[in-house]
Amino acid sequence: MRTLIFRTVAPYLSSLMLLFSIFVLLRGHNEPGGGFIGGLIAASALAIYGIAYGVSPVRRAIRFHPMALSGFGLFIAAIAGVLSIFAGVPFMTGLWVYPVIFGEVVALSTPLLFDIGVYFVVFGSLASTALALEERERD
Structure with missing residues (x-):
């Protein structure tokens, strides 16, 4: 389906x-999303782009x-759990810090770090599957 x-x-x-996928990721634990x-939304975006232009432009766009x-996402998600051990609390316990960035107090947490890891795991695995299927389809 390569129409103009x-x-x-x-x-x-x-x-x-x-x-929109980044918006859904960041509103995670407080409201529906994560x-x-x-x-899933990000992988769907790459799949749409891949259907329109082919696999090689998508591979150039994501660069990795x-x-x-x-794998990077799995590492980030594991780090989110290990940080709680270093703080002396049980594994995967949520920890928060409140740094001041540009004059505003921002709440950063290990649940957010875990969600970012899950985002990369889902995005990477589904994008890899979609690109492999599209490459096979074009042959």
Whole structure:
């Protein structure tokens, strides 16, 4: 399905979906959303772009192998759990810090770090699967 209209709309739709996936990721534990659904939306955005333009432009756009992103996400999620051990509390206990950034107090937490890790794991694994299927389909 490489129509002119689809190829024209795909970059805008993909970038809007990536922006929305970050919004869903960041509103995570306080409201519905989080890393899993954000990763699904981001992988869907890359799949749409891949259908419109092919696999090689998508691989150039993400710059890293998708499974490497998935491994990075698993590392980040594990770090979120290990930080609680260093604080002397049980594994995966939520910890918060409140740094001042640009004059505003920002709440940063290990649950947010865990959600970012889940986002990368889901995004990387689904993007890798989608790209492999699209490469096979084009042959």
